[in-house]
Structure formats: structure tokens, C-alpha cells
Amino acid sequence: MVTAVVMLFLIGTVVFALSQMLNVSSGNVVDGQRQGDSTAAFFLAESGLDKGRAALALAGSQTNAVCTGVASSYALGRGNVTLVGVSTPATCGGSGNPACTNCSLTAVGTVGVATRTLTYDIGLTSLNGASCDASVGNCTNASAPPATWKLNLRNTYATPAIALFSLATRRQGNNTGANCTNAACKLEWNINSQNGINSVGSMGNAVPIPSGASYDIYQTLSGNYNVAEVGALFPGSGSGPSLTGRYSSGNPVPGGAAYWNDDQSGGTGGTIAKANSTSGFFTNDGTWTDPATDTCTTTPAPGTHQACTSWCYGGDTLVFGFAGSSTSLADGLTAVNFDTGGQNLALTQVTKFPNAGITGAPTNVYSEVWYARNPDYLSNATASSGGVVTGSIGAIFTATLTNGTATMTVTSPAGVLHVGDLVSCNGSGNCPAVLSSGTTSIQAQTSGTTGGAGTYTLSANCVNPNCGTRSDKTSSSKLDVTAVGSGYLSVGDAITGTGVTAGTTVSSIVGAGNVTGAYVISTPQNVASTTLTAAGNTIHVTGASVPASGIPASGTLVSVRLGTGTFAAQTKVLASPAPTATVFKVDTTPSARLANATICGGTCAFFQHGATATTSYSVTKSANTGYWGSGFLCLKGVDITPQVVISTSTAGNRWTEVVN
Numbered sequence: 001m002v003t004a005v006v007m008l009f010l011i012g013t014v015v016f017a018l019s020q021m022l023n024v025s026s027g028n029v030v031d032g033q034r035q036g037d038s039t040a041a042f043f044l045a046e047s048g049l050d051k052g053r054a055a056l057a058l059a060g061s062q063t064n065a066v067c068t069g070v071a072s073s074y075a076l077g078r079g080n081v082t083l084v085g086v087s088t089p090a091t092c093g094g095s096g097n098p099a100c101t102n103c104s105l106t107a108v109g110t111v112g113v114a115t116r117t118l119t120y121d122i123g124l125t126s127l128n129g130a131s132c133d134a135s136v137g138n139c140t141n142a143s144a145p146p147a148t149w150k151l152n153l154r155n156t157y158a159t160p161a162i163a164l165f166s167l168a169t170r171r172q173g174n175n176t177g178a179n180c181t182n183a184a185c186k187l188e189w190n191i192n193s194q195n196g197i198n199s200v201g202s203m204g205n206a207v208p209i210p211s212g213a214s215y216d217i218y219q220t221l222s223g224n225y226n227v228a229e230v231g232a233l234f235p236g237s238g239s240g241p242s243l244t245g246r247y248s249s250g251n252p253v254p255g256g257a258a259y260w261n262d263d264q265s266g267g268t269g270g271t272i273a274k275a276n277s278t279s280g281f282f283t284n285d286g287t288w289t290d291p292a293t294d295t296c297t298t299t300p301a302p303g304t305h306q307a308c309t310s311w312c313y314g315g316d317t318l319v320f321g322f323a324g325s326s327t328s329l330a331d332g333l334t335a336v337n338f339d340t341g342g343q344n345l346a347l348t349q350v351t352k353f354p355n356a357g358i359t360g361a362p363t364n365v366y367s368e369v370w371y372a373r374n375p376d377y378l379s380n381a382t383a384s385s386g387g388v389v390t391g392s393i394g395a396i397f398t399a400t401l402t403n404g405t406a407t408m409t410v411t412s413p414a415g416v417l418h419v420g421d422l423v424s425c426n427g428s429g430n431c432p433a434v435l436s437s438g439t440t441s442i443q444a445q446t447s448g449t450t451g452g453a454g455t456y457t458l459s460a461n462c463v464n465p466n467c468g469t470r471s472d473k474t475s476s477s478k479l480d481v482t483a484v485g486s487g488y489l490s491v492g493d494a495i496t497g498t499g500v501t502a503g504t505t506v507s508s509i510v511g512a513g514n515v516t517g518a519y520v521i522s523t524p525q526n527v528a529s530t531t532l533t534a535a536g537n538t539i540h541v542t543g544a545s546v547p548a549s550g551i552p553a554s555g556t557l558v559s560v561r562l563g564t565g566t567f568a569a570q571t572k573v574l575a576s577p578a579p580t581a582t583v584f585k586v587d588t589t590p591s592a593r594l595a596n597a598t599i600c601g602g603t604c605a606f607f608q609h610g611a612t613a614t615t616s617y618s619v620t621k622s623a624n625t626g627y628w629g630s631g632f633l634c635l636k637g638v639d640i641t642p643q644v645v646i647s648t649s650t651a652g653n654r655w656t657e658v659v660n
Contacts, residue, residue: 189631
């Protein structure tokens with residue numbers, strides 16, 4: 001019994017020990033499985049972060065849509081990955097928004113019951129250009145352009161755009177120019193301030209960019225130059241903007257670039273300065289000749305002279321690219337004025353680079369982009385303001401007044417009588433009180449020719465003495481036009497001519513204002529038939545106009561391109577009354593009346609007109625900007641405010657894991 005009990009006890013002990021050992025072993029197996037799942041989940045989360053970082057790198061420019069757009073959930077390996085992105089600020093990047101300063105990626109890896117959560121904060125900094133300092137880095141572009149000054153432009157608009165890349169170079173020696181290595185480049189200018197010490201080179205390239213697309217550009221140089229480059233995006237609605245450009249055999253060259261740069265300087269014209277001058281620079285009238293009949297240089301080379309007068313024809317946006325020498329990052333332009341002898345148009349700065357605070361940028365060269373926009377418009381050659389007519393105001397006549405009545409019989413009138421005219425004696429002699437009062441008016445005509453010989457009723461009776469027959473006259477507020485020489489009379493036009501009271505204006509018109517009849521004027525008076533001139537701010541255009549709409553937009557700056565007449569500087573189309581194809585108002589009466597004139601808006605209004613005309617411009621710059629080079633180009637179809645091109649780069653990263 002004792003032996004049996006002992007044996008049973010031993011067997012129980014062994015079974016208990018074995019069960020405990022089995023429990024421990026199975027726990028270790030579960031823990032090992034969980035540890036493996038956790039490690040796998042960690043790697044899945046890391047994979048999610050890599051996917052998010054890759055999406056950001058491919059985006060080109062950072063916006064909140066790019067950051068949040070990485071969100072996804074997908075199966076991978078034995079588990080799943082969930083990825084989200086949060087931008088700072090919540091709305092950032094793109095047109096009209098502040099730059100993104102951070103994109104936080106959070107990836108959750110799940111395998112079985114194990115989860116690992118990783119967060120990767122990407123600090124972002126924004127630059128509006130790129131640069132290379134030859135004293136601390138290689139800017140020679142021996143094989144491929146270094147990323148330190150390659151510039152990427154991304155069109156964030158829902159419509160196409162034209163991108164301008166403006167390159168500035170500085171070297172202690174001879175500048176031998178730059179070349180754009182991208183096939184889509186449209187070279188707009190390529191010019192050097194001089195060959196020698198402190199020389200400055202300027203090159204502009206324009207590239208069409210579809211909506212949502214990006215374009216990488218870089219220029220190769222023949223030497224180790226300091227480089228500064230900025231980009232500007234000029235968008236347009238509809239089909240988007242296009243370059244004004246060259247024609248070949250009367251046909252447009254698709255995307256063909258036309259431009260203005262001139263190797264002359266100082267008072268002889270040009271787009272460069274070899275000294276500290278800021279004015280006395282000129283372009284030709286690039287809007288004068290139809291491109292189909294003019295030839296523009298195909299490729300501008302350093303020192304070339306562009307002679308064509310169609311490089312800006314049909315444009316609505318004038319763009320100025322500037323490359324200047326400097327001694328610090330604070331140097332730059334404060335103003336650019338175009339057509340200083342006429343419109344004195346102030347251009348608007350789009351961008352400058354480098355600026356103060358840009359680490360590693362060269363301090364002796366900078367690049368800027370300025371622009372001015374004006375809605376395009378071109379009338380036919382029949383535009384006029386005011387008009388020339390033959391007419392009279394009031395009348396002189398022989399009148400017989402019957403004593404004790406208000407009846408006046410008129411014979412031999414010179415001019416036209418109207419109801420409401422004031423009647424008075426003409427000249428010296430005995431004058432009845434009813435006419436000398438100055439208040440007696442015509443109430444009605446009861447017989448005779450309308451406005452001519454016949455019987456009229458006055459507002460008061462004639463009472464002796466002096467009733468009878470004499471020479472009388474009327475003071476009238478009606479201008480009776482008997483012939484229209486040219487143009488139109490419009491409400492508000494000032495009337496001038498022999499005997500006309502100063503300040504007399506038209507109050508109402510007959511028909512369109514170009515027919516005979518009685519026009520109401522502001523001041524009653526008596527003027528014998530003579531030639532009268534009307535001058536005002538109403539513009540009439542007859543016949544078909546160009547463009548097809550023929551309607552100038554409100555606010556359009558206008559100029560007389562051909563014909564007689566002159567607009568004052570800064571004359572613009574008024575919004576009210578709404579402009580039409582045939583009639584519109586401007587905010588200032590032309591300084592010389594328009595007759596058979598061609599009116600233009602767009603970039604045409606920025607220029608002095610004529611095949612041999614020159615249009616001056618000036619720059620206001622920091623004292624330390626001596627030598628500089630520049631160029632102009634024109635675009636058409638730009639109707640959205642230009643955008644500064646921003647390049648976003650990583651400023652610092654932080655990796656964290658959420659501990660559960």
C-alpha cells in the first residue's frame with residue numbers, strides 16, 4: 001500500500017511538473033510569435049514611411065494636397081499598412097497660400113494583433129530661386145548641371161502657363177554666354193554687360209508648362225561663374241497663354257520666341273549698362289509690324305541686336321528680366337519704369353533671388369523678374385472722339401408784337417426758334433418791357449414753319465409802349481446742327497467755336513450723335529451758324545474691330561497707334577457705361593481729338609509708335625549695382641496674376657515612434 005501510494009504520488013508529481021513545463025513552453029512560443037509579428041509590423045510601418053517620402057520627393061513642389069495625398073491603406077506581406085499625412089499649415093503651397101513648413105507622415109503597420117506606429121516629420125523650407133557660388137562650389141557644369149542651381153517650375157494652376165527662367169551670371173573675366181540644354185527652351189535674350197572684369201550675363205528662357213506639370217531647367221556655362229536664377233509662372237485661363245513670336249514665310253513658328261535685347265548702352269539705346277547709369281535706355285516699337293511681314297532673329301546670341309518691330313505684337317504682358325552686379329544680398333531694384341517719355345508705366349516685381357538670409361548664395365550677382373499686364377485690344381482705323389459740325393444756337397429774326405397780347409409774328413429768321421427759348425431785343429433802340437425783362441420765353445408755335453417764320457405765343461403780354469416791329473433774338477439751350485463734318489457728338493462733350501460760352505457741354509444728343517438736329521446743351525446762348533468742335537471722353541468706333549470681340553475691357557490702358565489724336569498718359573477705359581464694340585468711354589478726354597485713329601490696348605499701349613520709334617525705360621537700383629544686363633519678352637493670353645516660383649527643400653527631419 002505504501003509503495004503504491006508513493007508510486008502514485010511520484011506519478012502525480014511528474015504529471016504536474018510536465019504540465020507546468022508545457023505551459024511555460026507554449027507561453028514562450030506565443031511570446032515569440034508576438035515578438036516576430038511586432039518586428040514585422042515595425043518594418044511594414046517603415047515601408048509606409050518610405051512610400052510617403054517617395055511621393056513627396058516626386059511631387060516637385062510641396063502643398064497640403066501633396067502631403068495629405070499620401071494617405072493610403074494596403075496589404076503587404078503578412079499584414080497591413082495605413083499611411084496618413086498632415087501638413088503645416090493645414091492649407092499651404094500653391095497659388096495664394098503660405099508655404100508649407102512641415103509635412104508629418106504617420107504609418108501604422110499591423111501583423112496579427114501586433115501594431116507599430118511610426119511618425120516622420122519633414123521640415124520644409126522654401127526658396128524662390130537657385131544659386132551657385134563658384135568660390136565654394138563647382139559651377140562649371142562639366143558633365144551635368146549640379147542640383148545646387150537647377151531650377152524646377154511646377155504649374156499648380158488648372159490651366160496652362162508660360163514659365164520664365166531668368167539666369168544671372170557674374171565672373172571676373174570674359175563672359176562667353178550660357179546655353180539652355182533643354183529642348184523645350186525658347187531663348188528670349190542672352191546678353192553680357194561687357195567683356196572684362198565684373199562682367200554680368202543675363203539669359204531668359206520661356207517654356208510652356210501644361211496644368212499640373214513640372215519642368216526642370218538648367219543652363220550650362222563655359223566657365224566657373226557665380227550663378228543666380230529665378231523663375232516666374234505666367235498663367236492664363238482657357239487654352240492658356242502663348243509667346244508673341246516669329247513668322248517664317250508668312251506663317252507662325254509654333255512656340256517661336258521673339259524678344260528684345262540690344263548690345264547698345266547709354267543714350268544710344270539697349271538693354272545693358274556698362275556704368276552706373278539708370279536711364280537713357282530704349283527699345284524699338286515691337287508692336288508696330290505685323291509678324292507675318294516682319295522677321296525676327298531666330299536665336300539671340302550675346303551681343304546681338306534685334307531689329308524686328310514685331311517681337312511684342314499682339315501681346316498683353318510685358319516681362320523684364322534683369323541681372324545685376326552687387327556687393328551684398330540686400331542689393332536690388334526698387335523700380336522699373338517703361339515708356340518714361342509717355343505712359344511712364346510702373347512695372348511690378350514678381351521675384352528676386354538671392355535675398356538676405358539665403359545661406360551659401362553669391363553676394364555679387366542677383367536676378368529679378370518684373371512685368372506689366374494690359375488687356376489686349378485693337379480697333380480699326382475709324383476711332384474718333386468728339387466731332388466737328390456746322391450749327392447755330394438760338395436765332396436772330398424780325399418780330400412784330402401785338403399790343404395787349406402774347407402773340408409774336410416772326411419773319412426772316414436766321415437760326416431756329418424752340419419752345420422754351422428766352423426772347424429779347426437784338427441791339428439798341430426802344431425795347432418793350434416784355435422783352436427787356438430777360439424772362440419772357442416762347443410757350444408755343446401756332447402757325448408757320450416749325451422753328452422758322454410764323455406765329456408764336458410768349459409767356460407774357462406786350463403792353464405799350466414800344467410794341468411793334470423790331471430785330472429780336474432768342475437765347476436757346478438747343479444746338480441746331482445743320483451738317484456733320486466728322487465724328488460724333490456725345491453727352492458731356494465740350495463745345496467750342498466762335499461766340500460759344502466757355503464751359504458749354506452737350507446734355508443730350510440726336511440719334512447716335514452724328515446726324516443733324518437739335519442737341520441740348522448746358523448753357524442757353526445765341527450763336528450764329530458757324531463751325532463748332534465737340535471734344536470729350538466718349539470714343540466711337542465704326543465697322544468691324546480687331547480682335548473679333550472688338551470690346552475693350554474695363555481698365556484697359558489705351559494709346560493711339562495710327563491716325564490723328566493723342567491720349568493723355570495713363571488713359572484707361574471706364575467700366576460705366578459698359579464698353580461696347582462701337583462706343584466706350586475713357587477716364588480722360590484726349591489731349592488732341594481723335595479722328596480716323598487706330599486705338600490699341602495690350603502691350604501696344606506701352607510703346608511709342610512708329611517703325612523707327614524708340615521707347616525709353618529706366619531702372620531704380622541700389623548704389624552697389626553697377627553693371628547689369630537685361631531683356632524683354634512679351635506674352636499673350638495671360639489673365640491670371642503671375643506666380644513666384646517656389647522650390648521647397650528639406651530643412652530637417654525627425655523620426656519618432658508612438659509607444660503603446
